[in-house]
Amino acid sequence: MPTLYDTVPYPTLPSPTTHPDTLATLGRLFGLAVAPLERCRVLEVGCGDGGNLIPMAHDLPGSAFVGIDLAERPIAHGRDRAAALGLRNLDLRALDLRQMPADAGAFDYIIAHGVYAWVPADVQEALLALIRRHLAPHGLALVSYALYPGAHLFRMLREMMLFHIRGIEDPRHRAAQARALLHLLHDAQTEDTAYAHVIAEKLHRFSTVPDEYLTHDILNEHYAPCTFLDFVEHARAHDLRYLADADYFSMHPGGLPGAVRTHLQALEETPLLLEQYLDFMRGRSFRRSLLCHAEAAVQTPHPAAMDALYFAAPVETPSADAGTPAAVATLRGLRGHSIQTGHALTQAVARHLGDQWPRRVPFGELLDVARPHHDDAGTSADALLRVLLLGLYRDGFLQAHTYAPPLTLTPGDRPEASRVARHAAEASAVVPNLHHQPVTLGEDDRDLLPYLDGTRDRAALEAATGFTPDEQDALLARLARQALLLA
Numbered sequence: 001m002p003t004l005y006d007t008v009p010y011p012t013l014p015s016p017t018t019h020p021d022t023l024a025t026l027g028r029l030f031g032l033a034v035a036p037l038e039r040c041r042v043l044e045v046g047c048g049d050g051g052n053l054i055p056m057a058h059d060l061p062g063s064a065f066v067g068i069d070l071a072e073r074p075i076a077h078g079r080d081r082a083a084a085l086g087l088r089n090l091d092l093r094a095l096d097l098r099q100m101p102a103d104a105g106a107f108d109y110i111i112a113h114g115v116y117a118w119v120p121a122d123v124q125e126a127l128l129a130l131i132r133r134h135l136a137p138h139g140l141a142l143v144s145y146a147l148y149p150g151a152h153l154f155r156m157l158r159e160m161m162l163f164h165i166r167g168i169e170d171p172r173h174r175a176a177q178a179r180a181l182l183h184l185l186h187d188a189q190t191e192d193t194a195y196a197h198v199i200a201e202k203l204h205r206f207s208t209v210p211d212e213y214l215t216h217d218i219l220n221e222h223y224a225p226c227t228f229l230d231f232v233e234h235a236r237a238h239d240l241r242y243l244a245d246a247d248y249f250s251m252h253p254g255g256l257p258g259a260v261r262t263h264l265q266a267l268e269e270t271p272l273l274l275e276q277y278l279d280f281m282r283g284r285s286f287r288r289s290l291l292c293h294a295e296a297a298v299q300t301p302h303p304a305a306m307d308a309l310y311f312a313a314p315v316e317t318p319s320a321d322a323g324t325p326a327a328v329a330t331l332r333g334l335r336g337h338s339i340q341t342g343h344a345l346t347q348a349v350a351r352h353l354g355d356q357w358p359r360r361v362p363f364g365e366l367l368d369v370a371r372p373h374h375d376d377a378g379t380s381a382d383a384l385l386r387v388l389l390l391g392l393y394r395d396g397f398l399q400a401h402t403y404a405p406p407l408t409l410t411p412g413d414r415p416e417a418s419r420v421a422r423h424a425a426e427a428s429a430v431v432p433n434l435h436h437q438p439v440t441l442g443e444d445d446r447d448l449l450p451y452l453d454g455t456r457d458r459a460a461l462e463a464a465t466g467f468t469p470d471e472q473d474a475l476l477a478r479l480a481r482q483a484l485l486l487a
Helices: 020-029 053-059 072-084 121-134 151-164 171-187 194-206 211-218 228-237 258-267 271-282 303-308 344-356 363-373 381-394 419-425 443-451 458-465 469-481
Strands: 041-045 064-069 090-094 107-112 135-146 240-245 286-293 310-312 329-332 338-341 399-401 430-432 438-440
Touching (some): 020 107, 020 240, 020 399, 053 072, 171 194, 194 211, 303 363, 310 363
Antiparallel strands (some): 135 286
């Protein structure tokens, strides 16, 4: 029987927080013997047309990927895309998760992104039971869900929209009328009130998303947000343990005012309760929680885990404020997170990450950068670097990874772009990069990308595209910085 997702397909894009690399990194940090990305089994529940799984399967050919979804039309489309890329390690199935075969085997990583809060209660139960049944002993599952307190605002608007579109059957007409109501609510605000700010913020957000988002994420028949602790208890009832948030920074009070952090110190011995209060403080409306088996041996994150990881950050050095000592540098990393430091070793490591961005840099390379600036006789350079990197990761300044894709920052004579990106560019300006992120191409980028198959030198590229060598250099430099060019 056709579903709403057959009638209004939901466009799926690569989501970096769902990549096995994200799960494996946090698993290692918490002491789990996670499966290597190069040889693992991955299941995605609610995979849609495979837009998230296909780039993974392409870039990790030694691993096996399975995707299931109730809607047949998106699955058929995904199979066509996989076949065009010649993927033999991806199996997409039109299947109700409640009917997952018992002999499907164990998976090292299970992804359920955008499912839990948008299905009936019995399907929520079946989803967690599936994870418990099919998760490998040292495996990790990612489950995302709508979250209170932030979801209260979505729910308020949803209820008004559903009232306004009652009696309308056509999904496109429903979405259009839901938008119309939001504009009307915005235009009705004549005073600077909290309500007016909420309406303005949601109008801005919904103006940038397609109708499919409104149809499935807001106007869906089922919308069941929960609190973080409610989700943790539900998982526990299925013998699953909450391990971490996919965004490690969000588990800590970094970024909050000092007085608030002082108040929260009393909760450090009860980390789950601390996370619940952080949700309250930040008004979170969405979470990506990692689950493992309840009996899995988990340890407190330790700096020693840094040795096997790679690190990346788009570090910039803004102009110094007047009065700042010359030896003190302001360094801006991910999401605008800044640090001020006069520590030469920290400055050297951070600047090297900025120079290498978006390349993921191994611990050993950073240690080579750090050693000439090490002047602490009481602590070794490697021990100091481990503590520094774990702290910067916790504070959201940099990324940590178990896997480094083979990208290049210096295009050669015969530049080559990711094959899956070249294929995607034939139908869309949004393509997956080697970091499993969606990248929106400019018109010239999209014209050049299909020809970057590694067989053409610069003269052949000019003959095929009309771009001069100087124009090619500018375009290739941009594509390299978008993590689209292979080494």
